[in-house]
Structure formats: C-alpha cells, structure tokens
Amino acid sequence: MKLGIVIYSNDPETVWNAFRFGDHSIKHHGDEVRVFLLGRGVEAESLDSAAFTVTEQMAQFVAAGGTILACGTCLKLRQAGGSEMCPVSTMNDLHRLVAECDKTLTF
Incomplete structure (x- = not known):
C-alpha cells in the first residue's frame, strides 16, 4: 500500500508516534510511506526531549525507506531551511502525495 502521512503538529509525542507508525508500516507490512511536514510540523527536527527522541525516530524511518x-513556505515563515532528511517541498508535492497514495493520515 502507498501511505501518505501529513504531520502538522509540533507536539513531540505526536510527531514521534507518527514516525513510529510510518516505520512500522514499512518494516512489517511492506508499505511505501511518504511524510509531508506542514505548518508546525516543519519543526520536527527540533523536538527531541528526554522522553521522545524524534530525530532518531525520523532517521529510522528514512533508513527503512521512508521519505x-x-x-518550504512553512519553513520560510519560521526563518528555517530544509535539511538532508527533510528537503524543501511545495504544495505541488503535497498534492502529489495525496493523489498518489492509497491512504493519507494526518497527525
């Protein structure tokens, strides 16, 4: 299955669980999973805490084959840029994700 996940939260537990689910979907079900960070979700790489190692979970997701x-607009509003793990993308990319995926989830 092609699974799209849109993350627009900056709550560490929510974001951590979204990436855990994506990682699980790839490793245990063979799904193709793409994540789009939107709004506050673009802050994901800065959400690590003692309880939730968000960037570690993101790296595991990418290592498993996730994207x-x-x-880009949300990053710009926060005076931030993309990264190797989270490249700058557009609404066209989000539309493509939603149109091409069998299921789309939001967190």
Whole structure:
C-alpha cells in the first residue's frame, strides 16, 4: 500500500508516534510511506526531549525507506531551511502525495 502521512503538529509525542507508525508500516507490512511536514510540523527536527527522541525516530524511518518532505513556505515563515532528511517541498508535492497514495493520515 502507498501511505501518505501529513504531520502538522509540533507536539513531540505526536510527531514521534507518527514516525513510529510510518516505520512500522514499512518494516512489517511492506508499505511505501511518504511524510509531508506542514505548518508546525516543519519543526520536527527540533523536538527531541528526554522522553521522545524524534530525530532518531525520523532517521529510522528514512533508513527503512521512508521519505520526508517539508513545506518550504512553512519553513520560510519560521526563518528555517530544509535539511538532508527533510528537503524543501511545495504544495505541488503535497498534492502529489495525496493523489498518489492509497491512504493519507494526518497527525
């Protein structure tokens, strides 16, 4: 299955669980999973805490074959840029994710 995940939260537990689910879907079900970070979700790489190692979970997701895209406009509003793990993307990329995926989830 092609699974799209849109993350627009900056709550560490929510983001950590979204990436855990994506990683699980790839490793245990063979799904193709793409994540789009939108709004507050583009802050994902800065959400690590003692309880939730968000960037570690993101790296595991990418290592398993997942893809992460980050909204360029949302990054710009936060005076931030993309990264190797989360390249700058556009609304066209989000539309493509939603149109091509069998299921799309939001967190």
